[in-house]
Amino acid sequence: MRLYILTFLALTGGVFLAIQAGFNSQLGSILKQPLLAVISTSISSVVFGIIILFFFEKGSIQSIITTSVPWYLWFIGGLFSVIGISIYFYTIPKIGISRMIALGLCGQLIFSLIAGKFGWLNLPVEPITTKRLIGTLAMLIGIVLINTK
Numbered sequence: 001m002r003l004y005i006l007t008f009l010a011l012t013g014g015v016f017l018a019i020q021a022g023f024n025s026q027l028g029s030i031l032k033q034p035l036l037a038v039i040s041t042s043i044s045s046v047v048f049g050i051i052i053l054f055f056f057e058k059g060s061i062q063s064i065i066t067t068s069v070p071w072y073l074w075f076i077g078g079l080f081s082v083i084g085i086s087i088y089f090y091t092i093p094k095i096g097i098s099r100m101i102a103l104g105l106c107g108q109l110i111f112s113l114i115a116g117k118f119g120w121l122n123l124p125v126e127p128i129t130t131k132r133l134i135g136t137l138a139m140l141i142g143i144v145l146i147n148t149k
Contacts, residue, residue, distance in 0.1 A: 018101055024085070025092035034089035038082050102146040109139055 020041070028037035092100045113136060116126035126132075 018097065021085075021088045021092060021101070022097050025089045025097070028089035029093045034086045035082075037089045038085045041085060042078070042082070099147050102143045106140065106143045109136060 024037045024041050025034075027040060028034035031037060088100060088104065095103075113128055113132065115121055115123055117128050119125040
């Protein structure tokens with residue numbers, strides 16, 4: 001049962017990210033500046049994140065001991081987020097949302113297989129099995145089909 005809930009949440013997260021990309025690519029196109037759309041997204045994410053944090057985590061907010069977290073972890077995710085989201089916002093109006101999402105997923109899929117195999121980014125090691133290779137191939141074929149006319 002728990003796996004079904006997590007699967008549903010993962011799919012919902014993907015839908016929300018696609019919706020967010022669609023709205024923010026419109027904003028970036030109107031502004032003629034995808035980076036401003038990223039800044040807007042980041043600021044609104046902070047505002048909504050703080051609201052949600054205080055709404056749902058009232059009794060369990062603990063003080064953060066910043067010395068226990070490497071300094072770069074506070075910023076590096078934001079750097080990759082700005083670059084990745086800017087690329088999305090820039091390319092969606094030019095190639096379409098389905099093509100961009102499919103190609104973005106392809107990049108994520110390939111990187112996640114390699115990163116998982118070698119345990120990069122302090123992730124659990126996940127061996128590349130025959131099932132995973134077949135699944136990856138099926139997804140890559142789907143991505144090619146989505147991107148052909």
